[in-house]
Amino acid sequence: MSLYAIGDLHLHFQSPLKAKRQIKEKIWKNHEEVFRKNCAALLTPEDTLVLVGDHSWGRNLEECAEDLAYIAALPGRKILLRGNHDMFWDANKTEQLNARFAGRLLFLQNNYFPYGDYALVGSKGHCFEGPFWLDRRGRVVDWDEEAEQRSKKLTERELQRLRLSFEAARADGYRWFIVFLHYPPTSILEEESGFTAMAEEYGAEQLIYAHCHGESRFHDSIEGEKNGVRYSLVSGDYRRWMPLKILD
């Protein structure tokens, strides 16, 4: 039994592609088939795969039906986190999604899922993504402060959701935690954030995130061990469609 994670499949079996990167870059060519084969070779029915958001370009459940069926057909137990592009997932209707896909897919928000002695907790997360203004050397010299204020509100809401997830697990007696966020835990301006503080507060062992696409974004946030928490980026193009093993 092992725990794996990957994010940002951006499936589009029934919907038009909306990202130029996905049309142009080689890594995205036939990625559904590459990922399906990798999962078939790697995962057993006893394993758990956490998909860390941005599952589908579909705008509603009908447009996502084939994408979600593709995920459901992968081996093992599949837990989904909400990404910024997951329009099919109404933040207030996670329970309905869990009822509708019972036995096929699990949706993680304001709840948690057990994995052995661990609780898998998470939220979409949020971090400020600019606009930034750079100097000739590519260093950030200024940014849009109004956008930063708006971003802070979204960050606060996601911090509340993450705390709900931690508290639900703690109320059931869990003391070991793995945290999943779709967004990176820190912006390119930050060394730490409310998310890193919360991971440390609850003594989480690992924090897994995605959302960063392309070479220029892969190192936007924390990687490796910091203050007792191990941080890993698992966006699909970064992982070259190979899920990362999180725990045995």
Ligand SMILES: [Fe+2]
């Ligand atoms: Fe994405």
Ligand SMILES: [Fe+2]
């Ligand atoms: Fe994203």
